[in-house]
Amino acid sequence: MACRIGELVLECRDPEVLARFWCEVLGFVVLEREAGEWVEIGTPEGFGGPQPTLFFSRRDEPRPGKSRLHIDVNATDRDQAAELERLLALGARPADVGQTGEESWHVLADPEGNEFCLLKARIDPL
CATH class of the missing domain: 3.30.720.120 (Signal recognition particle alu RNA binding heterodimer, srp9/1)
Known part of the structure; x- marks a missing residue:
């Protein structure tokens, strides 16, 4: 196990x-x-x-240094663009971690600046 x-x-x-x-x-x-x-x-x-x-x-x-763990989320009932709008309306903000702009995901930060990614693929809700 x-x-x-x-x-x-x-x-x-x-x-x-x-x-x-x-x-x-x-x-x-x-x-x-x-x-x-x-x-x-x-x-x-x-x-x-x-x-x-x-x-x-x-x-x-906060602990010194950058967090080595972040959360990735996927939309379940809408496309990535619609979910991005929803997350931004909730208080998420875009974050720059050196991405090129060619990525299929969006890097965001929560209200305290913790980075997380919105991935492109939709997944089934549980």
């Missing part, structure tokens, strides 16, 4: 802001929270469900 990702932990200045943003992006719900300290979001099935949960943990000072 292999391991399975149960949750992804992101350290951030404001767990509530990022939880709201990512709930809208992914269609997740808040599962648990400790006010001002952390918020966990995921599918309604919760931890151990069909997708990993996201756990936003308060950290006032």
Whole structure:
């Protein structure tokens, strides 16, 4: 038997802001929270469900250096252009990581500047 990702932990200045943003992006719900300290979001099935949960943990000072992990998302019910418009309206912003402009994906940043990519392919919702 292999391991399975149960949750992804992101350290951030404001767990509530990022939880709201990512709930809208992914269609997740808040599962648990400790006010001002952390918020966990995921599918309604919760931890151990069909997708990993996201756990936003308060950290006032960012760790030095660039994060070595980022999230890739795919639209499920619309094309990439429509999903890009939706993500930008939610508060995502374009990010420049040295891309050429020929990529099939868009590099974005969430409200705290964490980079993520919107990939071209649509995938089936769970």
